Amino acid sequence: MLVSERMYGLGSERSVIRELFEYGKLRAEKVGRENIYDYSLGNPAVPSPACVDEAITDIIKNEPSIAVHGYTSAQGDAGVRQAIADELNARFGTKFHKDNLYITCGAAAALTIALAALTTEECSEIIGIAPYFPEYAVFAENGCGKFVHVDADLEHFQINFPALEKAIGPRTRAVIVNSPNNPSGAVLSEDTIKKLASLLEKKSAEVGHAIVIISDEPYREIVYDGVEVPYITKYYRNTIVCYSYSKSLSLPGERIGYVLVPDEMEDSGRVYAAVCGAGRSLGFVCAPSLMQKVVGRVTGKTADINEYKKNRDLLLSGLTDIGYECVKPQGAFYLFVKTLEEDTEAFCERAKQLDLLVVSGVGFGCPGYVRLAYCVSHDMIKRSLPAFKKLYDSYNK
Amino acid sequence: MLVSERMYGLGSERSVIRELFEYGKLRAEKVGRENIYDYSLGNPAVPSPACVDEAITDIIKNEPSIAVHGYTSAQGDAGVRQAIADELNARFGTKFHKDNLYITCGAAAALTIALAALTTEECSEIIGIAPYFPEYAVFAENGCGKFVHVDADLEHFQINFPALEKAIGPRTRAVIVNSPNNPSGAVLSEDTIKKLASLLEKKSAEVGHAIVIISDEPYREIVYDGVEVPYITKYYRNTIVCYSYSKSLSLPGERIGYVLVPDEMEDSGRVYAAVCGAGRSLGFVCAPSLMQKVVGRVTGKTADINEYKKNRDLLLSGLTDIGYECVKPQGAFYLFVKTLEEDTEAFCERAKQLDLLVVSGVGFGCPGYVRLAYCVSHDMIKRSLPAFKKLYDSYNK
Numbered sequence: 086m087l088v089s090e091r092m093y094g095l096g097s098e099r100s101v102i103r104e105l106f107e108y109g110k111l112r113a114e115k116v117g118r119e120n121i122y123d124y125s126l127g128n129p130a131v132p133s134p135a136c137v138d139e140a141i142t143d144i145i146k147n148e149p150s151i152a153v154h155g156y157t158s159a160q161g162d163a164g165v166r167q168a169i170a171d172e173l174n175a176r177f178g179t180k181f182h183k184d185n186l187y188i189t190c191g192a193a194a195a196l197t198i199a200l201a202a203l204t205t206e207e208c209s210e211i212i213g214i215a216p217y218f219p220e221y222a223v224f225a226e227n228g229c230g231k232f233v234h235v236d237a238d239l240e241h242f243q244i245n246f247p248a249l250e251k252a253i254g255p256r257t258r259a260v261i262v263n264s265p266n267n268p269s270g271a272v273l274s275e276d277t278i279k280k281l282a283s284l285l286e287k288k289s290a291e292v293g294h295a296i297v298i299i300s301d302e303p304y305r306e307i308v309y310d311g312v313e314v315p316y317i318t319k320y321y322r323n324t325i326v327c328y329s330y331s332k333s334l335s336l337p338g339e340r341i342g343y344v345l346v347p348d349e350m351e352d353s354g355r356v357y358a359a360v361c362g363a364g365r366s367l368g369f370v371c372a373p374s375l376m377q378k379v380v381g382r383v384t385g386k387t388a389d390i391n392e393y394k395k396n397r398d399l400l401l402s403g404l405t406d407i408g409y410e411c412v413k414p415q416g417a418f419y420l421f422v423k424t425l426e427e428d429t430e431a432f433c434e435r436a437k438q439l440d441l442l443v444v445s446g447v448g449f450g451c452p453g454y455v456r457l458a459y460c461v462s463h464d465m466i467k468r469s470l471p472a473f474k475k476l477y478d479s480y481n482k
Numbered sequence: 483m484l485v486s487e488r489m490y491g492l493g494s495e496r497s498v499i500r501e502l503f504e505y506g507k508l509r510a511e512k513v514g515r516e517n518i519y520d521y522s523l524g525n526p527a528v529p530s531p532a533c534v535d536e537a538i539t540d541i542i543k544n545e546p547s548i549a550v551h552g553y554t555s556a557q558g559d560a561g562v563r564q565a566i567a568d569e570l571n572a573r574f575g576t577k578f579h580k581d582n583l584y585i586t587c588g589a590a591a592a593l594t595i596a597l598a599a600l601t602t603e604e605c606s607e608i609i610g611i612a613p614y615f616p617e618y619a620v621f622a623e624n625g626c627g628k629f630v631h632v633d634a635d636l637e638h639f640q641i642n643f644p645a646l647e648k649a650i651g652p653r654t655r656a657v658i659v660n661s662p663n664n665p666s667g668a669v670l671s672e673d674t675i676k677k678l679a680s681l682l683e684k685k686s687a688e689v690g691h692a693i694v695i696i697s698d699e700p701y702r703e704i705v706y707d708g709v710e711v712p713y714i715t716k717y718y719r720n721t722i723v724c725y726s727y728s729k730s731l732s733l734p735g736e737r738i739g740y741v742l743v744p745d746e747m748e749d750s751g752r753v754y755a756a757v758c759g760a761g762r763s764l765g766f767v768c769a770p771s772l773m774q775k776v777v778g779r780v781t782g783k784t785a786d787i788n789e790y791k792k793n794r795d796l797l798l799s800g801l802t803d804i805g806y807e808c809v810k811p812q813g814a815f816y817l818f819v820k821t822l823e824e825d826t827e828a829f830c831e832r833a834k835q836l837d838l839l840v841v842s843g844v845g846f847g848c849p850g851y852v853r854l855a856y857c858v859s860h861d862m863i864k865r866s867l868p869a870f871k872k873l874y875d876s877y878n879k
Contacts, residue, residue, distance in 0.1 A: 228486075
């Protein structure tokens with residue numbers, strides 16, 4: 086049977102993360118769940134805030150079935166879009182309105198839609214700044230784009246500007262930024278964003294077309310120590326925001342998020358129309374209607390971020406005390422740890438022998454590091470520390 | 483700003499149906515909702531059966547938030563997939579199991595995923611048999627395919643076999659069938675399906691690769707007068723089923739359905755993997771998790787189909803009595819009516835002057851007909867009949 090080789094490849098090679106997660110489940114059956122330290126998956130461990138289920142129950146009880154479960158407009162319910170805009174404006178001093186927003190089935194859909202809208206045959210290079218979410222490459226190629234890797238700034242986990250400048254060329258369409266970052270937990274500072282904006286202004290002028298920032302920000306609300314996450318549209322007008330409620334409200338399975346195209350953007354009406362067209366072409370029709378109504382009521386609320394902070398503090402101090410070098414996470418729920426040998430995969434394998442399941446940085450474009458997703462039980466972190474000590478000692482006999 | 487011209491085109495040209503619907507809303511404000519007879523949209527007017535909202539409330543009350551709203555596997559929750567397979571097997575005597583099913587965000591997603599999985603550069607022609615849902619062309623082209631039109635069988639609204647045979651060539655990848663049909667309400671008989679299967683067997687051998695049937699069947703359960711809708715995988719092994727709960731459970735906004743790849747299919751494992759890869763590439767991640775669990779409990783149940791039957795009977799007899807020629811719908815909730823002049827658009831326009839909003843058959847690949855979506859209030863149908871009489875008389879003075 087003839088099938089698309091690309092789709093077959095994507096469907097038959099399981100992602101490294103999924104592979105590890107499945108291994109963990111099997112291993113848990115053998116040695117007991119309490120003896121496996123699974124840091125593989127970014128699946129929120131903190132439940133949704135109560136307001137989510139209260140909103141669901143209230144809507145089901147009090148609104149007519151046809152209105153709750155019927156089609157919304159393709160862009161999403163107008164009232165919900167306005168509620169999201171209002172909440173953003175109150176928090177960031179922006180001036181968004183409902184027609185800047187296109188509600189999507191989560192951030193992955195927001196990204197495939199934005200990329201399909203923007204990519205043309207002549208201008209198809211999508212830049213990812215390491216460390217980055219591995220699926221960016223898959224999504225870029227879906228929109229017939231080409232993914233271009235830029236090396237990490239290993240000192241501060243901000244942006245390696247010389248490498249970025251070198252990567253930009255006449256075919257550059259967009260740069261994806263992700264702050265707070267998966268996998269490093271770093272947050273781009275205002276200074277970094279200003280520098281990025283000015284580089285892209287300069288380069289846009291050079292190449293003769295606007296280079297877009299695609300800001301993928303599902304972790305926007307998950308930050309620690311009062312760190313601020315600057316709102317990028319305020320610094321660079323040609324920015325498209327891709328947002329998801331998956332992490333902030335612990336709703337990853339419900340697939341609800343949005344694309345935001347600000348008025349300030351060059352030809353914003355054309356870009357918004359192309360976003361609508363891409364959603365239509367990809368088969369999205371509308372985002373799930375009940376969940377639209379739910380986020381319309383609770384947008385801006387979050388799950389208990391303090392739980393993640395407690396985990397971060399314990400894991401970071403635990404590993405640092407042992408002797409590991411870690412990037413201190415300012416947000417998200419990932420810890421990026423330097424490997425104790427050059428061969429990243431070998432390090433992961435040695436950790437696995439001690440039932441420590443950590444993800445290689447190679448897929449994130451950043452070898453020499455591993456990612457630990459600490460959206461897990463606090464207790465598991467405690468129990469895992471002796472195994473991390475053992476791993477460390479095995480390299481420092 | 484550079485944007486994809488295809489996506490911009492799709493996003494800025496509103497579909498004819500949407501256009502008409504928006505016109506209806508404006509007009510209603512002017513002359514009163516009760517004076518507009520809006521037959522434009524296929525948005526179910528019958529509420530979901532009570533079991534849907536009961537399931538939602540029960541799941542929210544009794545299952546842990548993390549399990550309800552968390553990621554499921556990309557294919558969908560295993561238990562839900564097995565429940566769907568079991569229900570199909572009980573009803574159709576099939577032998578499906580969970581790994582034949584891939585749960586999707588509705589039938590549109592099922593179609594874009596199936597098409598992206600199947601289409602290759604060399605084998606990219608997707609055949610639609612008129613009358614067909616206009617978005618098939620959009621979805622085919624998203625998967626880099628080419629949509630090929632086959633004229634309708636205007637006598638029985640089954641399949642125009644000579645036209646279909648002529649359309650099949652070495653690049654033919656798949657034939658989309660849709661029974662019960664939107665817009666004609668026709669159901670393909672067992673005899674038609676047998677003839678289709680034998681033609682495709684012959685043609686597959688001729689062209690040297692399997693030609694696939696994509697069976698788009700969101701209206702499977704909406705049938706009248708005890709008509710049977712044969713399960714196509716039993717007649718032709720290389721069939722992929724695309725299903726949606728939008729119409730059967732009146733959940734169009736919730737985006738929940740599935741792709742079914744039967745074991746009998748040639749290289750079914752490869753095809754299923756390509757489906758998984760296409761879902762990943764397009765950004766679907768998983769189908770909405772709460773709604774997965776809901777359909778797992780209520781799959782096979784339906785909204786009150788009898789409401790649609792009452793509407794069909796009233797509209798069909800009402801128009802036939804006036805003198806219109808109609809295709810008698812055996813299923814779905816559309817009536818396909820012959821226009822009273824050759825120019826289909828002119829006929830629609832004249833109807834519109836009488837506040838009768840009907841959709842031209844041209845977009846469905848079938849000029850000379852108009853579609854009336856009778857998923858509306860029974861009362862609106864009653865009130866509209868004098869206007870249809872007026873329209874008829876204006877052609878028969």
